[in-house]
Amino acid sequence: MAAFGTIETFIVDVPTIRPHVLAMATMHAQSMVIVRIIDADGVEGIGEGTTIGGLSYGEESPESIKSAIDTYIEPLLSVCDLSRVRETMARISRSVRGNHFAKCAIETALLDMAGKRLGLPVSELIGGGRVRSSLPVAWTLASGDTLTDIEEGEAMLDQRRHRIFKLKIGKRDVAADVAHVAAICKAFAGRASIRVDVNQNWTEAQAVRGMAMLHDAGVDLVEQPVARDSLDAMARLSQHQTVPLMADEALNGPRSAFRIAAAAGAGVFAVKIAQSGGLHAASEVAAIAVSAGICLYGGTMLEGGVGTAASAQLFATFPELEWGTELFGPLLLTEEILATPLVYSDFELAVPEGPGLGIVLDEDKVARFRRDATAPAIYAVA
Template sequence: MKITRIDAIPYRIGYRKPLRFASGEVHAAEHVLVRVHTDDGIVGVADAPPRPFTYGETQRGLVAVIETIFAPQIVGLTLVEREVVHARLGRTVGNPVAKAAIDMAIWDALGRTLDLPVGDLLGGYTDRMRVCHMLGFDTPAAMVDEANRVRDVHGISVFKVKVGRRPVGLDTAVVRALREGLGDDVELYVDGNRGWTASESARAMAEMSDLGLTLAEELCPADDVLGRKWLVGQLDIPFVADESATTPAEVTREVLSGAATAISIKTARTGFTGSLRTHHLCEGLGLEVVMGNQIDGQLGTACTVAFGAAFALTSRRAGELSNFLDMSDDLLTESLTIADGELVVPSGAGIGVEIDDDKLAAYRIDG
C-alpha cells in the first residue's frame, strides 16, 4: 500500500458547445489526469480541472505543483495515511484542485486495494443521485431548447440557470422563458458566479419572485460584505455559497456572518477528505447542501456522485452531474449514463471507472 509514484498528465478534449457564465467560459476540457501508483501495482486515478477564474490554477501550474511540490511530499506514505497527506498538502496555500485530485486518486487506489467502492468506504448511503443540469448563457429560446432536449433524452427535471449578466433583464427573461417553456414540474435555481451587485441581485430576485426558484447561488461577491449580508437576509430561499466557501473555515465564516445559508460541495476542489469535513460541518450546522459541478468530465462526475450518494444530506438534492454531456469525448472505457433523471454510482472498486489507454494517448498533450 506504499505510494511509489504520482503522475500528472495534461490532456485536452473539446466541448461540442462552450459553457458560458459570469466569471468565465470553457471551450475545452484542458484538465490533468492524476495517477497514484503503489508498490502492489495498484493505480488510482482522479481528474484535476483547472479553473483560473475561480481559484487561479492553470493546467501547466497543476502539473508543476504536483510534480515539484506535492509528489515529493507524498511518495513513500501508505494509502491509509490520508490525514498525513492532508496535513502535508496543507503546508502549501491554495492549489485546491491539485490537492483534491491527489486525495481522490489515493482513495481510488485504496478502494482498488481493498476491492471496495469508495462510496461504501465513505458512507454507503445510497447507490444513485437525481441529476441537475447546468444551463450556460445563451438566448432564452436556445436555453429552453437545451433544457427540453436534456429532459427528453435523459429525464432530467432540475436545472441550474447561469445568471449574472447586465442588464439583469437578460437573465430574468431566460428564467421566465424556462418556467413558461418547461412548466411547473421542473425545479429551477440560479447561479450568478458573483456577476451582479447586491442591489442588482435583489432587483433580479424580485423580478423572478413568481417563478418558484428553489436556490440562489453566489449572485454577488462575498467580498461585498455588507451588501451580501443585506441581500441574503431578504431572500426567502437558501443562498448557496460556492466559490466563497471552499474550506470548512470559509463555510463557517460565510454562514456565521450571514453571507450564505446553504453550501455547494465540489469534490474537484475538496477531494473526498476535505468534502467529508465540509459535509460533517454542514450537517452539524443544519445547512442544505448541493453537490456542485466544476465543469467536470466523466471521471470528475464519477467522484461527485460517489461522494454525494454516500450520505443522506448530500444525496437529498439533485447533484450537478451532467455537464460532461457537452464534451466531444471522454477518457473512460465505459461512458456514464444518465437515465430517468438519475445517475447510478459506478459499481467497481475505488471510484469504479477505468481509463481507456488509447483515448488517453490520443488526448494527452505532453508529447
C-alpha cells in the same frame, strides 16, 4: 503499507458539445489534469484536477495544478505510506498551502488506490459510508440563447435525463438576464426546477433587485449572486430575500463553511470536492452545513469522468441531499475518457459500484486528447 512507485500527471483537452457561456468565460473545451499514481505493489490510483476557464474562475489553472503536483507534491509522496490517505494528505498540507484542486486530484488518486486495495468503493472509505446508490442530476442551460436553451431543456426532459435546470447569468444587465430566465421558467412551469448561477457578478443592490424579480419569475434557487468574500451581503440577502441563496465560490473548505454558517450567509451549500480541498474536506463542509441546518447540493467544476465519479462517491454518503447534484460534466464533452461511461438514466446518475472510484480510463482516448501527446505508442490511436 503502500510505498510510492510512480506518478504521472498530464492535461487532457476535450471539446464541449456546444459553447458553454458563463459570466466569466465561454468554454469551448474542458482541460482536465489527470493524475496516475502507482504504488510499489503496482496498484494504480487515478485522480482529476479540473477548473473552469483557465484562471477566470478561481486561483488555480490546469497548468498550475500540474506544476504544483509535479514540483512540490510528488517529492513528498515518496516518504509517505500511501495506504494512509489522511496522513499523506496531512503531510502534503504541512508543505503546500492552498492549491486545493491539486490536493483534491492527489487525494482522489490515493482513495482510488485504497479502495482497490481493500476491494471497496471510495464511498465506503469516507463520510461514514454510502447511503444512496444514485443521485439526481441537474443540467446547465448555457448556450447563450433563450430559444436554444428551451429546445435543449425539452430534449433533456424527453430523454428523462434532467428535470433540474441551472441557468448561467450575470453577464448581461439584470433586466435582460431576468427576461431570459423568466421565458425559460414559463416554458418549463410545473415540469422542471429552474435555478440560476450569477457567479459573483452582481453588486448587493443588483442582487436585491434581481433576486426579488427572479422569485416572482418562478426561480427556486440563486447561486453565488455576489462576490465570494461579501459575507455580510450574503447574510443580508439570505435574511431578506424569499428565494434561497446558495454559496458556491465562497466555500473553500471547512473554515469558510463554518464562517458562512455562523453568519447565516446561505441557505444551501454547493459542496465541491476540488474547491473544498479534497473529498475529506468536502465531507467536513457538508457536516458543518447539516449541523447548521443548511441544505446540501452536490456541485461540480465540470470535471470529466474521473472527478465526476469521485464527487459521486462523496455525495452518495450525504444522508440529506435536498437540492440534488449537478454532476453532468462528462455529458458536456464530445468524448468520454472512461472505458465504461458513467450511467445517467431516469434523471439520476448511478454511483459506480466497483472498488475505488469504480472507473477505468480509456487509454486510447486519453492518448488522443492529452496536451503533451507523449503517450506511449501502445496507446496511440490512428
